[in-house]
Amino acid sequence: MLEQSVTPMKTIIEPFKIKSVEPVRFTTGRERERILREAGYNPFLIRADDVLIDLLTDSGTSAMSAKQWAGMMEGDESYAGAKSFFRFEKIAKELTGFKYIIPTHQGRAAEKILFTLVGGPHKCIPNNTHFDTTRANIEFTGAQAFDFLNPLGKDPVAIADFKGNMDITALERFILEKGRENVPLIMLTVTNNAGGGQPVSMENIRHTKAVAVKYKIPFFLDACRFAENAFFIKKREKGYEHKSVKEIAQEMFSYVDGCTMSAKKDALVNMGGFLGMNDDETAIRARNILVVTEGFPTYGGLAGRDLEAMAQGLEEVLDEHYLTYRIRSVEYLGEKLLQAGVPILQPPGGHAIYLDAKRFAPHIPSEQFPGQAVVCELYKMGGIRSVEIGSVMFGRTDKITGKFIPPALELVRLAIPRRVYTQSHIDYVIEAVIEVYQRRPELCGYRIVSEAPLLRHFTARFEPFNA
Ligand code: PLI
Secondary structure, eight states: OHHHHOOSOSOOOOSSOOOSOOOOOOOOHHHHHHHHHHTTTOGGGSOGGGOSEEOSOSSSOOOOOHHHHHHHHHOOOOSSSOHHHHHHHHHHHHHHOOSEEEEESSHHHHHHHHHHHHOOTTOEEEESSOOHHHHHHHHHTTOEEEEOBOGGGGOTTOOOSOTTOBOHHHHHHHHHHHOGGGOOOEEEESSBGGGTSBOOOHHHHHHHHHHHHHTTOOEEEEOTTHHHHHHHHHHHSTTOTTSOHHHHHHHHHHTOSEEEEETTTTTOOSSOEEEEEOOHHHHHHHHHHHHHHTOOTTTTTSOHHHHHHHHHHHHHTTOHHHHHHHHHHHHHHHHHHHHTTOOBOSSOOSSEEEEEHHHHSTTSOGGGOHHHHHHHHHHHHHOEEOEEESHHHHOEEOTTTOOEEOOSOOEEEEEOOTTTSOHHHHHHHHHHHHHHHHTGGGOOOEEEEEOOSSSGGGTOEEEETTO
């Protein structure tokens, strides 16, 4: 138990020592202005080497442990029946309880297989909030994706324990309206990335399960951040305070029929994923697709060494010293920003802090991308890379009226890679964000000068209005 082995000090420390380091490259303010201009004011187009602290994503950016690296040397690269697969399968089965574990090269590959099987025209797939690759994989099949986040989850300043919860009443109404034969699957994303990294309670998972059982619809988790979600349940939900995070995670998985998993998050690896399920017939069909698109069922798009690292990561992520440090370091960042009056989405999520750009730069209208203005200024000020989640990513123009339709929230995500940055890196980020906030009247809007028809945020080029 954690309580028996902690020191009497209040400070929560990184529960690891650093054995191998990677230098970060410092640039001058003038260099960063040039780099940003050359990248069309889009952080996705900046070279990583020109970034000091990279908070673009927590996906695939984890630092692996010595044991994971050692496991890489143990990787069995046999085409069929590699022992690395059986080690990974055993650990994943023990955690999830699923009968079938199908390895994929990352989360969206698991989604692609799943929705190829259950999607198609006229099908409707509900979730608390679909991540953009999940939505894209659903829509690619001709099906439609629907979000049923509870009302509190949509309010950026409401403080609540489980703002990722599914709106159960809306879910049931939706199934009745569409007809259960058109709803082939219910998904629940833990934690809810697109909604601020907010957790889902065990009670809500059980209620979603009850609806799934009532209408005989398979129920799957998008389990990318299952360990962070389980830790929040331990800390916030009555009856779970004395259970281990592993037991809580096992209970979460016990209510569902399967999961998609991007191992690039809570399996602490740089590449990997899997699809888990219980149904024999669906698993056979999934493996048939896997062989065509990913690889043989015992490697599925991964090297044996990746399977070893994933197996080890799935065990390490459940360490409660790690999770205590992980959740606290994100919360610490949020707390310090709030103390300085910086508007953030509350409460802090599990993997990221989301700045509320509407309140950060209220003088910039949505069609001039306030989030992008904050992202650019953070890079210019401190070499920090973040990502806009607002009108650039989700805004659209009405085809008939030509009017710009902004999304409900204008956010800037500061995603924290796992085990990568130390407390002083986070203190540096806090200083930079506060500095940008204090100079917020100087922020100016941006216009798009070129964009792709789909997922424009990755490649669009911008120009500041004051250029
Ligand atoms: O990047 P993938 O294909 O391994 O995983 C896709 C994916 C699925 N579900 C959720 C909730 C995600 O957050 C997710 C990937 N997230 C990314 C890349 C992120 O930056 O948040």
